[in-house]
Amino acid sequence: MSAPLVEVEHLSRHYPIGRHDVHKAVDDVSLTIARGETFGLVGESGSGKSTLARLVLGLDRPTAGSVRVAGHDLAELGGRALRAQRRHMQIVLQDPVAALNRRKTIGQIVGLPLAVHERIGRDARAERVRELLALVGLPAAFAVRYPHELSGGQCQRVGIARAIALQPDLIVLDEAVSAVDVSIQAQILNLLRDLQDRLGLTYLFVSHNLAVVRYMSSTVAVMQRGRIVETGTRERLFARPEHPYTRELLAAVPEPTPPDAPPADQRPTAVPAPERAPS
Numbered sequence: 001m002s003a004p005l006v007e008v009e010h011l012s013r014h015y016p017i018g019r020h021d022v023h024k025a026v027d028d029v030s031l032t033i034a035r036g037e038t039f040g041l042v043g044e045s046g047s048g049k050s051t052l053a054r055l056v057l058g059l060d061r062p063t064a065g066s067v068r069v070a071g072h073d074l075a076e077l078g079g080r081a082l083r084a085q086r087r088h089m090q091i092v093l094q095d096p097v098a099a100l101n102r103r104k105t106i107g108q109i110v111g112l113p114l115a116v117h118e119r120i121g122r123d124a125r126a127e128r129v130r131e132l133l134a135l136v137g138l139p140a141a142f143a144v145r146y147p148h149e150l151s152g153g154q155c156q157r158v159g160i161a162r163a164i165a166l167q168p169d170l171i172v173l174d175e176a177v178s179a180v181d182v183s184i185q186a187q188i189l190n191l192l193r194d195l196q197d198r199l200g201l202t203y204l205f206v207s208h209n210l211a212v213v214r215y216m217s218s219t220v221a222v223m224q225r226g227r228i229v230e231t232g233t234r235e236r237l238f239a240r241p242e243h244p245y246t247r248e249l250l251a252a253v254p255e256p257t258p259p260d261a262p263p264a265d266q267r268p269t270a271v272p273a274p275e276r277a278p279s
C-alpha cells in the first residue's frame, strides 16, 4: 500500500481568550488520508472543521502537532518550498460567487494559476482554459463572461476548474455544495467524483451535511468541539456508529441519503456531457 498523502499527528490550534484562557478550535487531532480517497469531515457548526482544513493546507500554523503532505512536514518547509507545496493543494469554498473576482472574466480567473505558476504562452494558456472548462462541463464561450452572468452552480464549476488547473494532489472542499441550489447539488457532487476518477484527486470533504458526506466519502471522521470523536469507513460509521455524538448526529437526520444518490457500489463513472450549459 502506498504512503498516505496526508498525515496529521496530534494537531492543535488553540486561540487565546483574554490572558488566561484558550479556545481549543482544534485539539489533539490525528488522521491519515490515503491517496485517491475522499476523506469526509463532518460535525456541527463551530466544531473546528474549517480550522483543521486550513491547517492541513498550511494556511494556518498549529499550536502543536504536525501535518505531513506527500511526506513533507509543512512546518519544516520554508517560504518558497511551502509555496511550491501549496500548488499541489487547492481549496474550493462554500460561496461560489463570492469566491470569484467579479472584475475578471472566467478565462482570466481559471487561467490565473497557470499565469502565476506555469511559464506558458498566452495561446497555450487559452487552450488550457478551454480544456479546463470542458472538464467541468462548461462551454468554451464562457471564457469571456463575467461571474455575475453565471448561476451559482456554474460559478462553482468555475471554482473547481481553477482548483484543478495546476493538477493538484489534494483538494479541500469546504462546504463546497452547501450554498448551491439543492436541485443541482447532485450534479456538482457527481462532477467532483468524475474528476476524482479521471485525475486521481484526493479530497478532504468538509461538510455539516451528513447526507452529502455519506455520498462522497470513503472514510468519515466526526468532529465535536475541536476533537475527532470517531473515524471509520463510510459503511461502518453509518451502519454502526460507536460514539454517542455520532449516533446523535445520525438520529437528527431523517433521510441520510439524497433521494437521487445511487448506492455506494454504483458510483457514476462519468458525468454525462450536458447538451446545454449546466446550471
Ligand SMILES: Nc1ncnc2c1ncn2[C@@H]1O[C@H](COP(=O)(O)OP(=O)(O)OP(=O)(O)O)[C@@H](O)[C@H]1O
Binding pocket: 015, 023, 024, 025, 043, 044, 045, 046, 047, 048, 049, 050, 051, 052, 208
Ligand atoms: N481566528 C480565530 N480566533 C478565535 N477563534 C476562532 C478563530 N477562528 C476560528 N475560531 C473559533 O474556532 C471554532 C471552530 O471554528 P471553525 O470555523 O473551524 O468551525 P467549523 O466546524 O468549520 O464551523 P462552520 O461550519 O460554522 O464554519 C469556532 O468556535 C470559532 O469561533
